[in-house]
Amino acid sequence: MAYDPGGGGAQAPGGEFQSPALEQLVRRLQQLPGLGRKSATRIALHFLNDREGAGDLTEAVAHALANVTQCTRCGAITEADPCAICTSATREATVLCVVASPVDILPFEKAAFFRGRYFVLGGLLSPLDGVRAADLPFERLMSRIDEDGVSEVILALDTSVEGETTALYLQRILGERDLQLSRLATGIPVGGALAYTDEATLQQAFQHRTGF
Numbered sequence: 640m641a642y643d644p645g646g647g648g649a650q651a652p653g654g655e656f657q658s659p660a661l662e663q664l665v666r667r668l669q670q671l672p673g674l675g676r677k678s679a680t681r682i683a684l685h686f687l688n689d690r691e692g693a694g695d696l697t698e699a700v701a702h703a704l705a706n707v708t709q710c711t712r713c714g715a716i717t718e719a720d721p722c723a724i725c726t727s728a729t730r731e732a733t734v735l736c737v738v739a740s741p742v743d744i745l746p747f748e749k750a751a752f753f754r755g756r757y758f759v760l761g762g763l764l765s766p767l768d769g770v771r772a773a774d775l776p777f778e779r780l781m782s783r784i785d786e787d788g789v790s791e792v793i794l795a796l797d798t799s800v801e802g803e804t805t806a807l808y809l810q811r812i813l814g815e816r817d818l819q820l821s822r823l824a825t826g827i828p829v830g831g832a833l834a835y836t837d838e839a840t841l842q843q844a845f846q847h848r849t850g851f
């Protein structure tokens with residue numbers, strides 16, 4: 640039989656399921672980002688109807704957890720460490736693009752115009768949220784710059800307050816080094832996530848990058 644979540648627009652039932660196992664699954668799904676009780680219930684019932692699909696999903700999660708790691712050199716999400724970009728002979732080691740999150744690398748790689756390498760900060764400075772310079776890998780960035788003889792650093796950070804704060808901080812700590820420091824031109828939406836910027840906009844912002 641099919642487990643019917645009820646009419647499309649129906650409210651999620653207020654009570655709990657008779658099955659403690661199902662109730663536990665719904666509660667666990669509810670902890671995922673962006674899922675309320677109603678969506679969690681719909682997904683749980685979908686799993687009961689599609690047992691093979693549910694098995695594939697749990698297998699995919701386990702496989703990803705067992706194989707995915709972050710590159711210790713650049714912070715990209717990868718299965719090989721160091722990652723393919725860090726070890727590629729055709730990528731310029733002396734040009735480094737600094738991004739906030741590993742997903743910010745994706746639009747660059749999709750657009751395929753950038754031939755340097757990356758460094759992922761893993762966050763942005765945000766004094767209000769308690770993210771201070773000591774919490775981000777600036778020292779590792781400096782070592783990377785020294786080790787690879789980096790001559791050009793491009794900041795590809797969001798134009799949010801946090802992105803601006805981080806760019807100014809990097810300008811301060813990199814300013815005295817003998818390297819070219821630039822940032823993407825405006826064109827990246829204000830407060831918008833870089834990862835969702837389209838290729839044409841990104842390439843234009845890159846080509847018109849400005850020095851400090």
Ligand SMILES: [Zn+2]
Pocket residue numbers: 710711712713714715721722723724725
């Ligand atoms: Zn890497």
